[in-house]
Amino acid sequence: MRGRNIKKAAYPYILWTALFVIAPMFLVMANAFSAADGSFTTANFARAFEPIYLAVMWRSVELAAVCTAICLLLGYPAAYFIARLRLKSRGALLFLVIVPMWMNFLLRTYAWLTILEKNGVINSALEFLGLPKLNLLYNSGAVVLGMVYNFLPFMILPLYTVLEKTDGTLVEAAQDLGASRAGVFFRVTLPLSLPGVLSGVTMVFMPAVTTFVESNLLGGNHFILIGNLIEQQFLTVYDWRFGSALSVILMLIILISMGAAELAGGAGEET
Amino acid sequence: MKKNARKPKLKITLALCALFLLSACSSLGEPRGEENPSAAPSAAKGDSDKLYIYNWGDYIDPALRARFEDETGIRVVYEEFDTNETLYAKLKPGNTSYDLIFPSDYMIEKMKKEDMLEKIDAGAIPNLKNISPRFKNMDFDPDGEYGVVYLWGTVGILYNKDMVSEPVDSWNILWDDKYAGNIYMYDSQRDSFAVALRKLGYSINSTNLDELTAAKEALIAQKPLVQAYLGDPVKDKMIGGEGALAVVFSGDAVFCMQENPALSYAIPKEGSNIWFDAMCIPKGAKNKENAEKFINFMCDPEVAAQNSEYIGFTTANEAALQLLPQELKDNPAYTAESGALDKCEVFSDLGPFIAEYDKAWTEVLASKRN
Numbered sequence: 001m002r003g004r005n006i007k008k009a010a011y012p013y014i015l016w017t018a019l020f021v022i023a024p025m026f027l028v029m030a031n032a033f034s035a036a037d038g039s040f041t042t043a044n045f046a047r048a049f050e051p052i053y054l055a056v057m058w059r060s061v062e063l064a065a066v067c068t069a070i071c072l073l074l075g076y077p078a079a080y081f082i083a084r085l086r087l088k089s090r091g092a093l094l095f096l097v098i099v100p101m102w103m104n105f106l107l108r109t110y111a112w113l114t115i116l117e118k119n120g121v122i123n124s125a126l127e128f129l130g131l132p133k134l135n136l137l138y139n140s141g142a143v144v145l146g147m148v149y150n151f152l153p154f155m156i157l158p159l160y161t162v163l164e165k166t167d168g169t170l171v172e173a174a175q176d177l178g179a180s181r182a183g184v185f186f187r188v189t190l191p192l193s194l195p196g197v198l199s200g201v202t203m204v205f206m207p208a209v210t211t212f213v214e215s216n217l218l219g220g221n222h223f224i225l226i227g228n229l230i231e232q233q234f235l236t237v238y239d240w241r242f243g244s245a246l247s248v249i250l251m252l253i254i255l256i257s258m259g260a261a262e263l264a265g266g267a268g269e270e271t
Numbered sequence: 272m273k274k275n276a277r278k279p280k281l282k283i284t285l286a287l288c289a290l291f292l293l294s295a296c297s298s299l300g301e302p303r304g305e306e307n308p309s310a311a312p313s314a315a316k317g318d319s320d321k322l323y324i325y326n327w328g329d330y331i332d333p334a335l336r337a338r339f340e341d342e343t344g345i346r347v348v349y350e351e352f353d354t355n356e357t358l359y360a361k362l363k364p365g366n367t368s369y370d371l372i373f374p375s376d377y378m379i380e381k382m383k384k385e386d387m388l389e390k391i392d393a394g395a396i397p398n399l400k401n402i403s404p405r406f407k408n409m410d411f412d413p414d415g416e417y418g419v420v421y422l423w424g425t426v427g428i429l430y431n432k433d434m435v436s437e438p439v440d441s442w443n444i445l446w447d448d449k450y451a452g453n454i455y456m457y458d459s460q461r462d463s464f465a466v467a468l469r470k471l472g473y474s475i476n477s478t479n480l481d482e483l484t485a486a487k488e489a490l491i492a493q494k495p496l497v498q499a500y501l502g503d504p505v506k507d508k509m510i511g512g513e514g515a516l517a518v519v520f521s522g523d524a525v526f527c528m529q530e531n532p533a534l535s536y537a538i539p540k541e542g543s544n545i546w547f548d549a550m551c552i553p554k555g556a557k558n559k560e561n562a563e564k565f566i567n568f569m570c571d572p573e574v575a576a577q578n579s580e581y582i583g584f585t586t587a588n589e590a591a592l593q594l595l596p597q598e599l600k601d602n603p604a605y606t607a608e609s610g611a612l613d614k615c616e617v618f619s620d621l622g623p624f625i626a627e628y629d630k631a632w633t634e635v636l637a638s639k640r641n
Contacts, residue, residue, distance in 0.1 A: 052630070056637050113504070118513050135452070138499045220499025221458050224636035235356050236460060237629040 031244035044245035053229070053246075060226040061253065063140065063215075064208035067147040068155075071204045072197065074148070075155035079196075080189075082156075083163035094160065097153050105150050109217050112146055113137065116218070138220035146214035154203035162196030163189070201261055206254055226250055322561040323348045325358065325369040327548070330422075332581035339568050345561050354459075362387060367555035371562040376547045377618040379418055380411040384620070388417045389552040395563040398570035406587040409547060410617060418549030419566050422584035424521035425545050425607060425615060426462060427538040431531075434515035439537045442470035445516060446489070451496045455509070455517035458502045460632035461618060462544065463490060466518055469541045475616045478624045487631040491638045500636070509534060522584030524604035529583075536604035542614025547587075 035041040047053070082093045100108060115121045116136040123133045136142060166189060174184045212227030221228075226246060233243030328351040336347050350369075352358045355378040362372070362382075374382060382388050393399055399419065406420040430439050434453065437444075445454055445466065456463050465475035467486035477483060498514050505517050510530045519527070524536040550569065552562050568574060572590035579586035580595060585605055592600070599605050621628070 052634050052637060056633065059637070117508075117511070119511055216458075217504075220497075220501060221636060222494075222497075222499065224633060228636075229633065232460075232629060232633070235354065235360065237625055238356070238360070239626060239629070 028244045028247055031241050032248045033245075034241060036241070044241050045249070047242060048245050048249055056224055056229055057226050057249070057253070059223065060209055061257075063144060063147070063223070063225065064205055067144050067151065067208045068201055068205045070144065070148050071152050071155040072201065075152055075159055075200060076197070079156045079159035079163050083160055083166075090164075094157075097156050101153060106213065109146055109150065109213060112142070112149070112218060116142055137218065138222055140219070140223060142218040143214050143223055146218040147208050147211065150214070151204045151208055154207070155200040158199040158203060159193065159196040162193045166192050198261055202258055205257060205261075209254065209257075210250060319558065319561070320344060321346050321348060322371065322558050322565055323350075323369045324371045324565070325350050325352060325361075326371075326373045327351065328353055330373065330548075330582060332578045335569075335574055335578055338574075339565060342568070343561075343564060345564065347565075362553055365555075367553060367557065369553055370556040370558040371565055372551050372553055373421060373548050374418075374551055375549075375618075376409065376411045377620045379549060379551060381620040382551070382553075383412065383417055387554050389554050389556060389559060390416050391419065391552060391566070392559075392563055395560065396567040396570065398567045401570050401572055401575070401588045401590040403587055403589040406547070411547075411619075412549070418551040419570065420547050420549045420587040421569065422522070422579060422582065423545065423547040423587060424584045425538050425612070426457075426465065426518060426520055426543050427524065427536055427604070429509055429517045429519045429524045429527055429534055429536050429604075431509065431512060431515050431533050432535055433512070433533045439516075439535075440540050442466055442539045442541055445518070446470075446493050446496070448496065450515050452498050453515035454493075454497050455505045455514050456490075456493075456497050456500045457505070457518045458500045460628050462518065463500070463632070463635075464628055465544045465618075467493075469539070469543060469614075472541065475544055476619045476621065478621060478627075480627065483627060483631055487635060490635045494635065494638060520584075521604045521607075522582060525583035525599070525602055528602065528604065536602075538607060538611040538615070540614070542616065545612055545615035545617055547617070 032044055033040055033042065035043065078097075082090055082097075085093065113120070117123070118133065118135075118137070120136075122136060126133055170188055170192070171184055174188045179187065210227050212225055212231055215221065215223045215225045215228060226249075230243050230246050230250070233239045233246065322345050324347055326349065330351075336349065339345070340347055352361070355375050358372060358374055359378060359382070362369070363385075379388070393415075396419070402419060406423070407415040409415070409420070412418050428439055428442075428444070435444075435450070444450070445456075456466070461475075464483070464486050467489045468475050468477055468482065471482070471485055471489065473479070473482040473486065477486075499508075501508065505519060506523055506527055508514055509517050509519070509527050512531070512533070519536075521536065524534070528534045528536065550562075550566050552559055556562060569578065570588060572588060572594055575586050575588035575591035576594035579588075579591060580599060583605070586592060586595075
C-alpha cells in the first residue's frame with residue numbers, strides 16, 4: 001500500500017519529463033531529419049560532417065577532455081584531503097567549495113576578465129614588480145581556465161561523497177597486511193572511489209562540451225565551439241533544422257563518451 | 272494488482288504526450304502565419320490601460336518611460352532583446368503579446384514581407400511632423416507606413432589616439448601588423464563581413480559567392496591581429512585602454528568618447544553600414560492605440576532630445592536636434608561629417624543566402640589563429 005502511494009508521487013515527475021524533456025527531444029529529432037518543405041532528409045547531418053564542422057566538434061571535445069582531466073587531477077586530491085579531515089573542518093571546506101555557486105556563473109566568468117586582461121589585476125601586479133606583461137586573455141588557456149573554475153565543484157562533490165563513505169577498516173586491513181601507502185591507495189582507495197570518478201567525469205564533461213559562455217567571454221570568440229555553433233543556427237541564421245541536427249550529434253557524442261566511461265569504470269571494478 | 276493500478280495512469284501520460292507531440296508537429300508543418308496568442312503577458316484581454324513594449328537593451332531613458340506613465344495613466348510593461356534575430360524568433364510563432372517593437376531596417380523589411388507588422392495610423396501621431404522628411408521615405412518602408420524612425424547610426428572605427436598616431440580613414444588599418452593584438456572586431460557575422468566587403472570595394476549586401484569568399488579570406492588573414500571578437504564588452508575594453516582599434520556602432524562610440532577623451536571615431540572612406548531603428552506595431556497588437564500614444568510621446572522634440580542624449584545614437588527628430596548641446600552635435604560619431612555617409616549602405620534581408628554568410632563566418636572563427 002505504502003509502496004503504491006510512493007509510486008503515485010512519481011507521476012508528476014513522469015509527466016513533467018514526458019512533456020518537457022522527452023517530447024522536445026522528439027521535436028528536435030523531427031526538425032533534424034526534415035528539409036525546408038517538411039519532407040524527410042539526411043542532408044542536415046551530411047552538412048554537419050563537412051570538415052569545417054567536424055573541426056569545430058573536435059575542438060569542443062578536445063577542450064572538454066582537457067578540462068575534465070584537469071578537474072580530475074585537481075579535484076581528486078582535494079576531495080581526498082577533505083574526506084580525511086575532522087568532521088567540523090570538512091563542513092567548512094565543503095562550504096567553501098559550494099559558496100561560489102551561490103553567485104551566477106556568468107558573473108564569475110566576467111570577473112575573470114578583469115583579472116586576466118592587459119591592464120588587469122595580474123598584469124598590474126607584474127608591472128608593479130617590474131616584470132613583463134603577459135597575454136593571458138583570449139586564448140585557449142583562458143577558455144580552459146574558465147571551464148575548470150566553473151566546473152571543478154562538480155568533480156569535487158561526487159568524489160568527496162564516495163571517498164567519505166570508504167570503509168576505513170578496509171584501509172586498515174590493507175595496512176595490516178603490509179601494503180605500502182601507495183599500495184593502499186592504488187589497490188584499495190582508488191578502486192573503491194571509481195564510481196565517484198565516473199560521476200565526477202560525467203558531471204564535468206557534459207557541461208564542458210556543450211558550453212558556449214567561456215569561449216565567448218574568455219576566448220574572445222576566437223574559439224567557436226559546438227555550443228556556439230548551435231546558438232548561431234537558432235538565433236542568427238534561423239536554420240533550426242541544421243541546429244537540431246548538430247544538437248542530436250552533440251547528444252550522441254555525450255552518450256558515446258558516457259558509455260565509454262561506464263565501460264571503463266565497469267572493467268576497473270571487476271579487477 | 273499493483274501493476275493494474277498503474278497501467279491506466281501510464282496510458283494517460285503517454286496519451287497526453289502524444290497529443291502534445293501531434294499538436295506541436297501540426298503547427299510545425301503549416302505555415303505559421305495564423306494567430307496563436309501565447310500565454311505570455313497579455314493573457315487577459317482588453318487590459319486597455321497597458322502597453323507592452325519590446326525594445327533593445329539599454330535603449331531608452333528610463334525616466335521617460337516613467338513620465339509617459341504619469342502623463343497618460345497607461346502602465347508600461349517593458350521587456351528587452353539583444354539582437355533583431357531574437358526579436359524575430361520571439362514574434363514569428365505568432366506571439367502577439369507585444370504592442371510596440373523596435374526592429375532595424377532589414378528586419379522591418381523582412382517582417383513586412385512576412386505580414387508581421389501593422390500599419391501605423393499617422394493621424395494619431397501629430398508629432399510625426401517633427402521627424403525629418405528624409406526618414407519618412409526609407410527603402411525598407413517607402414511611405415513610412417509601418418514604422419517611425421527612432422534613432423539611427425553608423426558602424427565605424429573607434430580608436431585610441433594615444434596608440435594610433437596616423438590618421439584613421441580606411442578599413443585597411445584593421446589589417447595593419449603594427450596593431451597586432453590591439454584590434455577588436457564585432458561579434459556578428461553581418462557586421463564583420465560588412466567591414467571586409469567594403470574594404471574590398473563590394474556591397475555589404477553582396478550575394479556573390481566569389482565576393483563573399485574573398486571577404487572570408489581577408490577576415491581569416493586578419494585573425495592573427497585580432498585580440499577578440501566582442502559584442503557589448505568592447506566598450507569597457509576601449510575605455511580601459513585594452514586595445515587601439517575597434518569596430519563599433521556610432522552611439523557606443525559617443526558613450527566611450529565621453530568616458531575616455533583619448534578615443535575618437537571615424538567612418539572609413541570605403542563606406543560602411545548605416546542603420547535605422549524604428550518604432551513598429553506588430554500584427555495583432557492588442558493595445559495599438561496606446562502604442563501610437565507612446566510613439567507620439569517619443570516624437571515630442573524635448574523628449575526625443577533627452578532620449579537621444581541619454582543613449583548616444585542620433586535622433587531622426589529635426590526639432591529635437593535644435594535642443595541638443597553643441598558638444599554632442601560636434602561629436603563626429605553623433606553627427607557624421609558631410610560626405611562620410613555617401614558610401615554607406617543599409618543592410619537588406621538576404622533571404623536564404625544568409626546561410627552562406629553563416630558558413631563563411633564559422634570558417635573564420637574556427638580557423639586557427641596561427
